[in-house]
Amino acid sequence: INGFPLFFFQSEMTSHQLVEHRNQEATCYVGNLDPQVDDDLLFELFNNAGHVLNVHMPKDKLTNVHNGYGFVEFRDEIEAEYAIQILNMVKLYDRPMRVSKSALDKKTGASFDVGANLFIGNLDSIDVDEKLLHDTFSAFGTLIKHPHIMRDKDTNQSKGFGFVSYDCFESSDLAIECMNNQFLGNRLITVQYAYKRTEDAMGNSIGVKGERHGSQAERMLAASNPVRKLFSKHTTKPNMMFAMSGPSVATGAPSFMLPPHHGMMPPPPLPPMPPPLTAAMLPSMPPPPPPPPPPLPLTMPSSAPLATFPPLPPPPPVS
Numbered sequence: 001i002n003g004f005p006l007f008f009f010q011s012e013m014t015s016h017q018l019v020e021h022r023n024q025e026a027t028c029y030v031g032n033l034d035p036q037v038d039d040d041l042l043f044e045l046f047n048n049a050g051h052v053l054n055v056h057m058p059k060d061k062l063t064n065v066h067n068g069y070g071f072v073e074f075r076d077e078i079e080a081e082y083a084i085q086i087l088n089m090v091k092l093y094d095r096p097m098r099v100s101k102s103a104l105d106k107k108t109g110a111s112f113d114v115g116a117n118l119f120i121g122n123l124d125s126i127d128v129d130e131k132l133l134h135d136t137f138s139a140f141g142t143l144i145k146h147p148h149i150m151r152d153k154d155t156n157q158s159k160g161f162g163f164v165s166y167d168c169f170e171s172s173d174l175a176i177e178c179m180n181n182q183f184l185g186n187r188l189i190t191v192q193y194a195y196k197r198t199e200d201a202m203g204n205s206i207g208v209k210g211e212r213h214g215s216q217a218e219r220m221l222a223a224s225n226p227v228r229k230l231f232s233k234h235t236t237k238p239n240m241m242f243a244m245s246g247p248s249v250a251t252g253a254p255s256f257m258l259p260p261h262h263g264m265m266p267p268p269p270l271p272p273m274p275p276p277l278t279a280a281m282l283p284s285m286p287p288p289p290p291p292p293p294p295p296l297p298l299t300m301p302s303s304a305p306l307a308t309f310p311p312l313p314p315p316p317p318v319s
Helices: 006-020 039-046 077-089 102-107 131-141 171-177 214-221 227-234
Strands: 027-031 052-056 071-076 098-101 117-121 148-151 158-165 192-194 197-199 207-213
Touching: 027 039, 027 077, 039 052, 039 071, 039 077, 039 214, 071 077, 077 098, 117 131, 117 171, 131 158, 131 171, 171 192, 171 214
Parallel strands: none
Antiparallel strands: 027 071, 027 098, 052 071, 117 158, 117 192, 148 158, 197 207
8 A cells, every 4th residue: 555565554553453442550561671572471471460461562663673662451450560569670681671550651751850869879780780779769769760770881880879769859868868878788878869960052961060959949849749649649659578577557558469360259258256255145054063072191190009910920940
């Protein structure tokens, strides 16, 4: 058709139909994928977290190679959130996957960056990666970006520092208070507000010397940001897996249990506890019999006379 093969239009229509009928609230965005990853591998991996309905990886029309990201649709929103909790920042072909809500990715952007950006220094280049930074610092609040560790372009070796960004200053202040000068891996790390960055005339990002995030002006702007309320409704609760054996009622910590098996009915509720017994509810019974008398002593009393025996006869004479 007009110089284009028919399968080109069929694939385009199929892709648009999938996006149109996809449940965005139950769909995960999966980014930073290695070129070796395909649809079947994503399906097998994410099917361990829930019932996967569809996997879509946009591909280049000429090379038929995916663009480094994809979308995984689950049966419901609970399974999608569970997949984010257990698979985000997990390495696949030595590259940490970025798993987040697909519906949230369209709403997030620069408007959520309130300036609660932290610099993490003196990182162990071998033991500390993006996954460990995410699991550690997500315990203090919601991260609006995936942790970023600066690496060498040629060797992919860590340069020993990275950055994390929160959705509010309360979380970043708590992270500084709890993690600054604490051990992460085998080193004492430095946690402080990062320097503000701007762009020069050539569009390159440069740091503003002496100006760090966390100023009073940024905090006032963050408190009056109307988008923050919308963001808080769509974000999952912070990671509270540290030293936790179950869900906490007081703090509202999430429970990291497997979702119920598909097609299985939930267990019935426990029966109510019976009321405690009272004296009025006990049946009338006769009084117990008196205890038996104590047994007689085995020794005779000292006043009783001792028994006497006759003397033995003399022995017979020897012949």
